[in-house]
Amino acid sequence: MRTTSxxxxxxxxxxxxxxxxxxxxxxxxxxxxVDGPLVIRPIEHAxxxxxxxxxxxxxxxxxxxxAFENFxxxxxxxxxxxxxxxxxxxxxxxxxxxxxxxxxPAAVAEELPQGDWAQVKVLANGASTSWQxxxxxxxxxxxxxPQKQKFHPKGRGNGYLxxxxxxxxxxxxxxxxxxxxxxxxxxxxxxxxxNLPYTMNVAxxxxxxxxFQPKVVFPYxxxxxxxxxxxxxxxxxxxxxxxxDVRVLAWY
Numbered sequence: 001m002r003t004t005s006x007x008x009x010x011x012x013x014x015x016x017x018x019x020x021x022x023x024x025x026x027x028x029x030x031x032x033x034v035d036g037p038l039v040i041r042p043i044e045h046a047x048x049x050x051x052x053x054x055x056x057x058x059x060x061x062x063x064x065x066x067a068f069e070n071f072x073x074x075x076x077x078x079x080x081x082x083x084x085x086x087x088x089x090x091x092x093x094x095x096x097x098x099x100x101x102x103x104x105p106a107a108v109a110e111e112l113p114q115g116d117w118a119q120v121k122v123l124a125n126g127a128s129t130s131w132q133x134x135x136x137x138x139x140x141x142x143x144x145x146p147q148k149q150k151f152h153p154k155g156r157g158n159g160y161l162x163x164x165x166x167x168x169x170x171x172x173x174x175x176x177x178x179x180x181x182x183x184x185x186x187x188x189x190x191x192x193x194x195n196l197p198y199t200m201n202v203a204x205x206x207x208x209x210x211x212f213q214p215k216v217v218f219p220y221x222x223x224x225x226x227x228x229x230x231x232x233x234x235x236x237x238x239x240x241x242x243x244x245d246v247r248v249l250a251w252y
Contacts, residue, residue: 018232020248028247031189031216033165035133038189042249043067046085046174046193046221049074052164055132058095059160059171060086065094076131077102077118080141080173081157082111085221089113101131105138105158125155135163140180141173143199148176151198170214174221176200177208190214194234195224202229206237209244216245223252 023029023040031038033052041049043063049071050057058074061067062085074095079102080086087108096102096118104112109122121129123138130136139161142154152174159173159181167188174193175181177200184190190212194205199221209217217238222229235246 018235018248020250023249029249031167031169033167035165038165038167038169040218040249041071042220042251044251045223046080048191048220048251050169053133057134061091061095062086062088064088064091067091068095071095073097074100076100076134078136078160078171079104079108080159080171081105081152082107083174086174087111093117103129103131103136103138103160105156107156123158125158133164137161137163139170140178141175142178144176144178148197172221174199177204181208182211184212184214187212187214188216190217191220192217193221194219194229195222196229197225202231202234203237206234209238210241213241213244215243216247218247218249220249220251228252 029040035053039051046060047062048059055075056072057076059078060080061077077092077096077100098116100118102118102120103123104120106122109120112120123129125138125140128135128137138158140154141152141157141159143149143152157173159175160171162169168186170184170187170190172192192205192209193199194202219231219234231248238244238246
């Protein structure tokens with residue numbers, strides 16, 4: 001009798017007291033939609049890719065071409081703010097083609113290279129546009145604390161609310177737990193930041209999530225000046241509403 005051994009390997013990462021299984025192995029990075037799966041591919045910090053319906057959507061692409069070597073050129077690029085962890089002209093140029101749409105706030109548009117390298121759409125807070133079956137709404141992102149407003153003044157940057165395949169996806173950008181976030185409704189997927197001193201702490205992020213009640217929340221952008229935010233604490237606080245699914249991916 002011959003015995004065949006099958007070895008299954010799962011990559012794990014310790015983050016904030018949690019052991020995070022490789023998202024590709026667990027499926028935690030997949031959101032079903034009526035037009036096929038929405039697959040989340042974290043790159044680092046605020047940078048990620050969403051694959052959906054044959055389209056590649058890059059959010060705050062930084063890290064140069066090498067960070068995206070396993071992806072095709074982007075069909076859609078969303079940029080939230082002017083800081084270097086959100087905007088890299090080198091990376092945008094590597095990902096974009098003449099057919100790529102790049103959605104940005106005005107402050108970012110002023111920093112982008114000129115020319116016909118992509119189709120740039122400028123959105124102010126509250127404005128929206130449509131793109132190949134996706135509705136894109138620019139939503140506010142800013143600091144509430146007067147001492148921190150120098151980091152993210154109201155109106156300069158955009159968070160984004162996407163509607164695609166029957167799902168509503170909220171990308172917070174760099175923000176505190178602002179009233180506009182807390183007032184969100186019917187959010188299927190949320191990407192929520194938490195890093196001091198630039199955005200908000202874990203308790204504020206969790207409290208806001210408990211108020212607007214997304215079905216799934218991905219903590220991201222959680223590296224601050226003094227290290228990583230405690231995602232174990234975030235998960236424990238959000239557990240007050242067991243209907244909210246906290247999914248921790250490998251962002252670092």
